[in-house]
Amino acid sequence: MIIIYICIFFLGASIASFLNATTYRVDNGYKYPDIIKSNSHCEKCKHVLTWWELFPILGYIYIGGKCSKCKDGINIYYPISELFLGLLFLSFYLLSIPWYIWIVVLFLFILSYHDVKYRAVPKGLVHVFLVLCVSIYSIYLFNIPNIYLPILVTIMFLIINLIKKSFGLGDILVLLGLGILLTYDRYIVMFWLGIVLALLYSIYLIIKKKVDYKKAKIPMIPFFTISFSISILFGGEIYKYLLKLMGIW
DSSP, X not given: OHHHHHHHHHHHHHXXXXXHHHXXXXXXXXXXXXXXXXXXXXXXXXXXXXXXXXXXXXXXXXXXXBOTTTOOBOOTHHHHHHHHHXXXXXXXXXXXXXXXXHHHHHHHHHHHHHHHHHSSOOHHHHHHHHHHHHHHHHHHOTTOTTSHHHHHHHHHHHHHHHHSOOSOHHHHHHHHHHHTTSOHHHHHHHHHHHHHHHHHHHXXXXXXXXXXXXXXXXXXXXXXXXXXHHHHHHHXXXXXXXXXXXXXX
């Protein structure tokens, strides 16, 4: 059984590594079949990475987070994203999470990559993601009476953006797509947990003086990806705990 768990974990980590590499190549103008067949290399010195350097998470640790040839630092986003998706796949497997949620998370993973790197997400990909979420809702979740709350929150954000832009349109549409996949309690947890995580991250950046609070532009989709995943796994329990903490439950 432990072997199965390890395989599921490294399956998620390997998919994360593949998606990171493929998205990078698409962004840098690679054409088919080079998108799939090209060897991964150091972005600075073009050193072709060996299989043990490419091994998810462990490869990063083995080379100390630096290119083995030019010693240029490798973005820590890569091993963190591999660890995240590996743990998430294992958790989804253990708790028998429906297959379509796995697909949603993979879309979120790609969107998060763009949001972290460019502070923006491709419109076309957001539209495909929204269609995916609506399709899942129509086929599997049409009996969940929570579609009105996400729509209401979306309208609220669109009105707020008319006054002062606070969220990108892509963020709002992604939030709408995630909202219609969740029950009321899980949606509340996802929304506020994502906001709190983003707020804590922005405070960290301000304290470290890496950004001016007036110019800070935080990538929201990675935080909503984390909060969505946590809500899928434990949202109901977290919601009940918070109600008890407030003396309501």
